[in-house]
Amino acid sequence: MSTYSLAIHGGAGTITRNSLTAEKEQHYRDALLEALVAGESILKSGGSALDAVMQAVMSLEDCPLFNAGRGSVFTATGQHEMDASIMRGDTLDAGAVAGVKGIKNPVVLARAVMEQSEHVMLSGLGAETFAKETGITFESEKYFYTEQRFQQLQEAIRGGKVQLDHTLSENKKFGTVGAVAKDQQGNLAAATSTGGMTNKKFNRIGDSPIIGAGTYANNKTCAVSCTGHGEFFIRAVVAYDISCLMEYKGLSLKKPAELWFGINW
Numbered sequence: 001m002s003t004y005s006l007a008i009h010g011g012a013g014t015i016t017r018n019s020l021t022a023e024k025e026q027h028y029r030d031a032l033l034e035a036l037v038a039g040e041s042i043l044k045s046g047g048s049a050l051d052a053v054m055q056a057v058m059s060l061e062d063c064p065l066f067n068a069g070r071g072s073v074f075t076a077t078g079q080h081e082m083d084a085s086i087m088r089g090d091t092l093d094a095g096a097v098a099g100v101k102g103i104k105n106p107v108v109l110a111r112a113v114m115e116q117s118e119h120v121m122l123s124g125l126g127a128e129t130f131a132k133e134t135g136i137t138f139e140s141e142k143y144f145y146t147e148q149r150f151q152q153l154q155e156a157i158r159g160g161k162v163q164l165d166h167t168l169s170e171n172k173k174f175g176t177v178g179a180v181a182k183d184q185q186g187n188l189a190a191a192t193s194t195g196g197m198t199n200k201k202f203n204r205i206g207d208s209p210i211i212g213a214g215t216y217a218n219n220k221t222c223a224v225s226c227t228g229h230g231e232f233f234i235r236a237v238v239a240y241d242i243s244c245l246m247e248y249k250g251l252s253l254k255k256p257a258e259l260w261f262g263i264n265w
């Protein structure tokens, strides 16, 4: 029997049990489950890892609880600038967008860049023009407004900081979203989407749209979607490094993941 696998994340950070009400925890669990089901139904019926990661990430982008798409954090000027990327492990094709505004599902735009342009990464206004030309769905400012994110911006401004959403108050840690999958044909794919850091300035771009830093997939090794302080992931080219450690040193995923993320499997 062919097998498949799918993993998703809704950001880094440790959430202590007593910092969440049962109701809120249920909300998050439901949203994560919905994303898993969206991706799994594709894999179960023989669909591609690429479609599965895109659907799972779209589902999380549509949920205001996560720092991606609808629930994206605010920039210093009170806007939402979103980053996203997607990569397929069979061909190593990839697409990414950085600093885009008003796009309902940045991961869909990243895929359009991969499949309908001759480029890998588009940013800002140019990416938005491309989105219009390719029929991508836009949403109004209002759609992206969430009170929780607005309060996080006020908190960050008061502290004079640029912040990861999960370094803020205890109960507000859900962040950047991502998915990795392997389909029944053995192909891998990865996707990541984020609003970046609260109170970010100067068109700051994080690791999420950078292939090799926040996202990477290669059928020979693994599929990776990162979350955490983007500047560190960019400098260390983390996602690609994990793949390289597997490819060149013949390690299993366990070792490089432990090395980079301190994960105890």
Ligand code: ASP
Residues within 6 Å of the ligand: 011, 012, 067, 164, 165, 175, 176, 194, 195, 196, 197, 205, 206, 207, 208, 214, 226, 227, 228, 229, 230, 231
């Ligand atoms: N990696 C994201 C960034 O730096 C933030 C996050 O993972 O929460 O933009």
